[in-house]
Amino acid sequence: MKLTATINGVRRTLEVAPRALLIDALRDAGYTSVKRGCETGDCGACTVLVDGVPLASCVVFAGQVEGRVLTTVEGLGTPDRPHPLMEAMVDAGAVQCGFCTPGMILSAKALLDENPDPTAADVKDALDGHLCRCTGYVKQIEAVLDAAARLRTRAAAGGGAR
Amino acid sequence: MKNLAEFQYPESVEAALALLAASPGEARPLAGGTSLVFAADPRTRVLVDLSRVGLRSITLAADGLHLGAMATARAVGRARAVADAGLAGLAEAAAACGSRLLQNQITVGGNVVGLYPWSDLPPVLLALGAVARLRSAAGAREMSVEDLVARHPRRQLKPGELMVEIVVPPAPRHGGSAFLTFGRTAVDYTLCDVAVALELGGDAIKAARVVVGGLRLFPGRLCAAESTLVGEQPVEAVFAAAAAAAMAEVQVANDFRASREYRRELCGVLVRRVLQVAAQRAAGRTA
Incomplete structure (x- = not known):
């Protein structure tokens, strides 16, 4: 299915499986700052801001962020221009x-x-x-x-x- | 969820109920998702995402505190209305749900309807005498949280039915509540939790509800402990007697994390501590 969301200020449409988790959708799309840790929501390594609220993306379906505004660390700064x-x-x-x-x-x-x-x-x-x-x-x-x-x-x- | 094929994003409760009614057995409501992402559920084909239907408000009215089913644990723990309602035990249980991070996702509805032994909100809602409001395309009904958690809440809901709100009756003027949970670490599974709601009248305990969770599949009242308290003064010896009664009556399931004997003892300790806190709060509201 198609998933459309604003990721780090860019509106993107991703092709994801209906049962895909947000962590996988983001990592597959190249946002590898989103880390795979415990995969049970307990470690926080996969945190993503969804409409400004931190969520553990390993316990969120990709489909839950349809139309939302997402921020990963890639969106905060770069090695040349760090936040x-x-x-x-x-x-x-x-x-x-x-x-x-x-x-x-x-x-x-x-x-x-x-x-x-x-x-x-x-x-x-x-x-x-x-x-x-x-x-x-x-x-x-x-x-x-x-x-x-x-x-x-x-x-x-x-x-x-x- | 191997047969999950689509998400629906209704923008009203009515639209969500219509979607649930349209695909009985195949459509399932989705709140925060923290436990649904792990559900081995081959029947579900449609997830009805409730994030756009509202149901997030937390308001204090004449008939009590209204918690929308989509209000997050984080919101409940921080809500001014919860503090204003004098429901400190509820705020404590909300703050004990998972980690701060997961509290942004865990909802009142999901925590109650998706009940696990370690769910933190159901025991305190039971102690506070809360009522769940259920709706379906066919109509609306109410059920006490006590009845709702007598079996698994998901089995109590009819097909297509949604829990939309929890109403916590106003705390009595001389009332106090408290919640304590214990695990090996701050984020490990609960070994035992206890919620208490007390009402003082004069210098005695007028009413008491003592609820234990985490020891069996569903939370439940400790009636012998409750009757030990009623009519007595809120003093240490009475709390100790209630703790002893709790340890005598409580049913403890086997668990590899800790022995039955340990968890029974733990239950007694928590009952005593939680009674001390609730009694102080009730007395504070008296003053």
């Missing part, structure tokens, strides 16, 4: 193998879109459901707080946040 969340994750040393990072960045993005000045407790809450097996969790929390500060500075300077 402040990406920069902050690298600077804090929150990335080791990197497998959990895209999902954490997207949940953090959803948090900062709603609350530009979160507390550490808010960040922990937003990252609940994301498992990391390398660095632990402290550096990711520091990174999100740092990114929030960078985005606020940028907004104050009139640069506008992405």
